[in-house]
Amino acid sequence: MLLVIDVGNTNIVAGVFDDKELVCHWRFSTDRSKTADEYGILLRSMFNYTRMPMDQIKAIIISSVVPPLIVPLCHMCERYFELTPMVVGPGIKSGISLRYDNPREVGADRIVNAVAAFDKYSKKGMPMIIVDFGTATTFCALLPTGEYLGGAIAPGIGISTEALFQRTAKLPRIELIKPKNVISRNTVNAMQAGVIYGFVGQMDGIVRHMKEELGGNAFVVATGGFANTMAAESDSIDVVEPFLTLDGLRILHEKNSK
Missing domain, CATH: 3.30.420.40 (ATPase, nucleotide binding domain)
Incomplete structure (x- = not known):
């Protein structure tokens, strides 16, 4: 399964795809002061609430318009999912x-x-x-x-x-x-x-x-x-x-x- 995370100035929207199907999604406030652990615990609670096993996530991709949050979110992915996320930015192939x-x-x-x-x-x-x-x-x-x-x-x-x-x-x-x-x-x-x-x-x-x-x-x-x-x-x-x-x-x- 794929975890996608879109970081906006006001909200962060995360979702889980099983192939091409969006099986669950969450929205929570963007907080520039939160640490990697705080975001990890927040996501873990959301996975638990929807009874979605975190170990089913095999890949993660992040897009962000809030640059200071990219590093803590990447650290969160590495610590709580043991995955290095793909980050949308220069060099990524878009077809556009x-x-x-x-x-x-x-x-x-x-x-x-x-x-x-x-x-x-x-x-x-x-x-x-x-x-x-x-x-x-x-x-x-x-x-x-x-x-x-x-x-x-x-x-x-x-x-x-x-x-x-x-x-x-x-x-x-x-x-x-x-x-x-x-x-x-x-x-x-x-x-x-x-x-x-x-x-x-x-x-x-x-x-x-x-x-x-x-x-x-x-x-x-x-x-x-x-x-x-x-x-x-x-x-x-x-x-x-x-x-x-x-x-x-x-x-x-x-x-x-x-």
């Missing part, structure tokens, strides 16, 4: 051509998402736009030939909402759910309407402009924590892939293990 001014600037998560989208949807023969609703909202353009063209990066929904709470005296923290009406009659619903419909408008606008630059049409794949919420309010998204990044890690491991 990065047409970026400085390819080293492309986040590991964007590369992994592109690998998964290319594997799943390149046969459609049309450009792809990958929208990832994470700490930042990223928009990536990918040709069906495997050429990664770049994209756009915007503040994420969660951090934008948190900034609204922290920088205003009377606005509360809110649950990010769709209100009944855009014209809201209370502050919480008004904030929900502004955030949800504001980000839908931002997404639709960026996707529209990217489609124009790509020749008028593209297949849009959404992933990340708010993908389903955004897809419910927009016609821009063609498919939601909640585990796109984990699938991409599995595919990368296959490509680099042959």
